[in-house]
Amino acid sequence: MSGAALVALLAGTAACGPFGSDDEKAAADGPSFTVAAAGDILIHPQLTEQAAKDAKATGKGEKGLDFDPLMAGIKPVISKADLAICHFEPVAGKPEGPFESYPAFRVPPQIATSIKNVGYDTCSTASNHTLDHGVGGVTNTLNVLDKAGLKHTGSARSAAEAAKPLIVDVKGVKVAQLSYAFGFNGNEVPKDKPWLVNQTDFDRIAAAEKRAREAGADVVILSIHWGRENQPNPSSSQLKLGRQIAEKTGIDLVIGHHAHVVQPMEKVDGTWIAYGLGNEVARHDVPTGLTEEGVIGWFEFTKRGGEWDVRAKYLPTLTEIPPEPDESGKLPAGAVTDHRLLDVAAALRDDKDLSAQRRARYRLAFERTEGTMLNRGASKDGLVPLKSLPQ
Template sequence: MKLKTIYAALIFLIITACSQPEELTVEQTETEIDAEIIRQEAPPEPKEEETTITIGAVGDVLLHERVYVPAETEDGYDFMPMLEKVGPLLQEPDFLMANFESIPGGVEIGLSTYPSFNSPHEIVTDLQSLGVDMAIGANNHTIDRGVRAVESALDFFDEVGMDYVGVYRDTADRETERIVTIEDITLGVLAYTYGTNGIPIPEGHEDIVALIDPDRIEKDVKALREKVDILIVHMHWGDEYIHEPNQKQRELAQLLSEAGVDIVFGHHPHVLQPIDLLEQEDGHETYVFYSLGNFFSGQNFEYTDIGGLATIEVTKTTKGEDSTINIHTPDIEPTLVVLEDDVYSVMPMADSEGSLINGVTTEETREHIWKYLNESE
């Protein structure tokens, strides 16, 4: 009986000892407390970063003989004296495009004027030195002088590092997407024209110039839309010398907006047309600059001496992996082509007393530019 009691006591002691919690050392306790604090601390809030760039475009660069002859020098052509007054204005955008309406095919194939244009190469490098980054080549004068002039112009663009769109060497060139990155903001650019003044598209060069085809435009926009932050389309459209967009322009602008285009720059009327804002049911917005007028030309009709630098700002806000895009502050700063001593030059309209052809002032011009936006407020 006594032996059984001893065995029972031993078993009780063993069971009690096994059930006691393990005593932690000071070092173990502190380590586990630190780990618990780390687990409980929230991750740091991602820093919000904001980037804003300015996109710019100017209208028709259409060099008549009376424009390029005074620019001739002993060893070529120099347009800088004609453009220097507007130079500081062109430096303002972070990315600037210009509509090269007269193909800059160079002197080797012979310069020519209205109605079949071919301009000196030097207009490209002079505008490039003032800030132009991309040549818009889709217009009704693109193939005035045929494939040879186009290829000469494209060779020169490549030689000097000028991007181009709307005019192409071949199908492969056209299918090469024009995507530009400016300070971490990606821009996609397309360009189209209503026609080529009745000149047939050369056989074997079906993609030499991009024509306005709604189905093709929608296809191009869809392919580019998801790859860029901002999608820009240049349209050569409208009625010459008319100050308001026609019905076809409005319909095409609506098509572009519905397809997801952010900014539309228009060319061809040779006069300024207003800016508009199109809003879709899904919340998408498109700014439309219906016509930028003439930037540099020898046209002397009413209002054809007035063009402008179109600008619009894009702000990208990034927080962690999320980002938002805001397009804002659209404007056109009017420019003026002035004829003095048989020399055409371009200047900011604000630096003048107004148009010498029709007497229009800068204030009146700006009222016209903002007509639609003011009406929608």
């Protein structure tokens, strides 16, 4: 895309406002609603340590952990959506621990409360880590999400629960969510509990959409755990399956996870596919820069002429990571001291005290995410940032 074209796109976005214009709403002849969806939520030990530090400062949380400050930066956006969808990748443990990291996650359940507090409504739970701790891990995770007030789909505690489509009323529109994963890190789905977690298969996905429609769904959204880790480009299998879904089912939106880095969006046969939303929040042992960057997909559904028109936008995010202390135990001058999840555009706009180094890092996160989002030609189908990059 030329610089002039990109400037025009950004200017157009700024003119209509980040959450859609009144003119667009007036042009609709049916209902409309917005969906926000973000990437993998993985709680590594450093984030649990941050929650313990924050609990001491806030006096809030449960069992000495408060994840609200970590997540607060995205609340103004997530809470604005009519439907906000998270991807809960790990297994939830008990509030007091013990907790485990890679390769078999068992994370503080307190994170679910913070996911709810920033405005999420529902979470997909089918991932390669779903079976890290067997049937008990699945059961506890879903109990934790229930307690937090989060709806969920992708794994189940019974055959009856698995068979019932998740359908949410969103401004009078019945929206179904499906969730599937490619595999489970060598853990087998129990033969006597084939319903425990959804494993990716085109025919299964198509059948699940049909069941959701029969149960009254007006819109069907698929959350799918797929692709190759740490690869910004979608794999050939992602592209093939994405096209199959777009061309041979009525699924209205595909939301991808697993790569831990941002992958592009693309409109295929009228259906938006977000191949990979990166990490919503994580702290890998070896941060790469890309693993701290994520994106919130923002989708505006409007009924026009009896059909759903879906317009896509994106919001770059960044998980700030404090640097390692020097030999004396001190951090470099001006360094961040806490892990924080940021709306990059908002941080650039609102924090007037940013150092030149941090400002440059934020701009890099925004521009790199923007380049990835658009590298399969999505600009021609109207993909624009939810908020423009401040100058």
